[in-house]
Amino acid sequence: MIGLILFIALMGFTLGRNRLTWPEKFINDAFGTVQGVLYRPVGAVADFVRDLGRLSDVYKENEQLRQTVAQYTQDQIKFNRLEAENKRLKEDLNFTKQQKNMDNYRYLIAQVVGSTSNPYEKTITINLGSRDGLKPDMAVRTVDGLVGLVSKVKTFTSTVTLITDLDPSSSRGTPVSATFLGKPESFGIIEYDDEAGVLQMTKIDESDKPADGDKVITSGIGSLFPQGIIVGTVKSSQVGDFGLTYTAIIQPAAQFDHLREVFVVVVPGAEEQ
Template identity: 80%
Template sequence: MRNKRLFILMIGLIVFIALMGFTLGRTRLTWPEKFINDAFGTAQGALYRPVGAVADFFRDLGRLSDVYKENEQLRQTVAQYTQDQIRFNRLEADNKRLQEELDFTERQKQLDDYRYLIAQVVGSTSNPYEKTIKINLGSNDGLKEQMAVRTVDGLVGLVSHVSTFTSTVTLITELDVDTAKGTPVSATVVGKTESFGIIEYDEVTQTLQMNKIDENDKLAEGDIVMTSGIGSIFPQGIIIGTVKDRQVGDFMTHTAIITPAAKLDHLREVFVIVVPDMDGP
């Protein structure tokens, strides 16, 4: 039995050596070897494609997860940047506006002896028949009725009601001389002190007008209209607006259409003018 095993081992070794010698000297495969290689390659390819596809699928899933996380981070970054940009633009606009108001008060100190109280606009009426705004200054701050109100650009109106901490301002478009609430605004022209007229608001045409202009008055389109100081209500020199057009009026007088200098629909801060003889308890 032992010799039989040894004999089989010897035969196997001889066959292996013979096969090695037979194949090492050849450069071409036999048809059985080719068949085996082709069959093995086909089977390997058939298995490799689905396995590779599954591997690629899971790899793509991992990449999609990474891309999603990156997109979320980018989205949050863009949202934060947008908020910061809006906040920066608002602060920049506020700073510019407040700087202009500060420069305005400094300039006015050199032109007149009025005192200017800056007030925040805290509300406005929705009544179309009486356009007013509410400011955050009242009698506690020294405000009185009939004080003129303006912005950096020009005349806004007149203080009509005063409470302890707030006041109501009637806009210039409501100062109609033909009504009980009316207060005439006498006006002249910058550089043409001989020009004179009364400022009114025409509700029909919804325009600010300068009426009762003498037909020989040299007022012309483009002139800057300001308060004349006559009547002791509105201090002299407050810009009202610019002449847009001049037309023939009633009773040998002319009428000028005025474009308001103050932006009456976008009021945020205003100045209440305290004239020296009004500055008191």
């Protein structure tokens, strides 16, 4: 009752007044100060909690963006690879059509699936074997030119010895007899000079002096390589043994460092042999 009476008296005393007494001012100021002191840390904690939530959202968004960029990069690489492969296959198809008008050889397209790292044995592995009709000593070429000779045949794969490893003076390989395009009576032997690291055509008759830019093709005489496969282009020439012959340095037509697809040349009648 006393508290109720005091409360009613206080309400009646304060109602209608515009100014507060000093005790009321003191109480209001003290309450406001305490409220401000308590609000700041509470507000800071609340802001920190909100920032943590936002940081988590940003992390999730960044993770999604990284995954999207990684997938885009992978798709771009795949697209570029397929585009390059499609271009090569179109060139291969055009090559086979052109060759049908030039000779009656049959061509088996093969993928290069491996290469040797042995500097003393320059070979590649292709994904065709005996089940595909391959036999040893079949010539192998690209769209650009001669690559080598099938040396070993397995059921599903075969080994191809490159022309840079065919040395007529040793037991490693078979010589490539060649001629100059436009000079059907010319003759020479293609071999690889290990010391100089160049392909060269030797034993060229002095009456067939080569000129820079002359095209060199297989002659089909006295070797396993069929006639008419381009070998390369003459870069330079010099007088050979005893001044009676010429030796020409040949720029290979095939790019041995970028072999992806090759053609195995099937000469008519070779399957029956």
